[in-house]
Amino acid sequence: MEAKPYLQSIALQHDSIDSYDEYPFDIPAVRELDYLDFHPDVTFLVGENGSGKSTLIEAIALLLGFGPEGGTKNVQFRTSEDISPLSNYLTSSRSFKKPKDHFFLRAESFYNVATYMDDVGYLRGYGDKSLHARSHGEAFMAALTMKLSGRGLYILDEPEAALSPTRQMAAVSAIHQLVQDDSQFIIATHSPILLSYPNSRILLLDGTGISEVEYEDTEHFAITRHFLNNYERQLALLMDDPET
Numbered sequence: 001m002e003a004k005p006y007l008q009s010i011a012l013q014h015d016s017i018d019s020y021d022e023y024p025f026d027i028p029a030v031r032e033l034d035y036l037d038f039h040p041d042v043t044f045l046v047g048e049n050g051s052g053k054s055t056l057i058e059a060i061a062l063l064l065g066f067g068p069e070g071g072t073k074n075v076q077f078r079t080s081e082d083i084s085p086l087s088n089y090l091t092s093s094r095s096f097k098k099p100k101d102h103f104f105l106r107a108e109s110f111y112n113v114a115t116y117m118d119d120v121g122y123l124r125g126y127g128d129k130s131l132h133a134r135s136h137g138e139a140f141m142a143a144l145t146m147k148l149s150g151r152g153l154y155i156l157d158e159p160e161a162a163l164s165p166t167r168q169m170a171a172v173s174a175i176h177q178l179v180q181d182d183s184q185f186i187i188a189t190h191s192p193i194l195l196s197y198p199n200s201r202i203l204l205l206d207g208t209g210i211s212e213v214e215y216e217d218t219e220h221f222a223i224t225r226h227f228l229n230n231y232e233r234q235l236a237l238l239m240d241d242p243e244t
């Protein structure tokens, strides 16, 4: 029996849902969800803004025992009361083997986690330097490369938000090293660079629900490539200049 994936699958308990008219059950990706199988290495969640990636990833994190703002499992604080009840309606299937390390990285609330780490003096694993004394991208890379110790289950929501293209490639490398060290990732992303990581499954959230998609069939790959290869023409179209 394989140890990975630590988180094998989740299922939505439709019997317990009273109405699909309100958030989060009105989101098509949630409404149509029966169960999801996770890749042993990396599962990517992609989809338009508002398609439900953060809602789903937060619910998975809560189901696994993380605090809603992210961090390690020891970080259990919340600055917002706006936590969706979705995790209460999910069940999970897990490996016989438990991960040794956990981290939930949210672009949206990373600043709050950094402040919390400062407040409690919990900087071990971050290079003993306040995350606020680093730039946004440096702090993110510090969390990724120094805090994550392997044999872990890691949930990342838009880790690329602060990262330059070069750092995004460095992040792919860091993710690969952690995967080789028996880690599993679930990552919501818009980054065509991160999405290129091959030991993965890409799940697309859209108006019809959730489906698996190949890297080169994602809009992230196709649109970015088309734009960069034709950016002058594309810009002219976007800026509506009939002379170009």
Ligand SMILES: Nc1ncnc2c1ncn2[C@@H]1O[C@H](COP(=O)(O)OP(=O)(O)OP(=O)(O)O)[C@@H](O)[C@H]1O
Binding pocket: 023, 027, 047, 048, 049, 050, 051, 052, 053, 054, 055, 056, 082, 083, 084
């Ligand atoms: N607390 C909330 N109450 C009501 N609706 C919400 C709440 N949070 C999110 N939504 C709505 O749910 C939908 C999904 O939001 P979510 O944040 O999960 O999207 P996302 O796929 O992560 O988008 P992005 O790519 O912009 O991060 C959106 O239409 C959003 O407006």
Ligand SMILES: [Mg+2]
Binding pocket: 053, 054, 055, 157
């Ligand atoms: Mg989001």
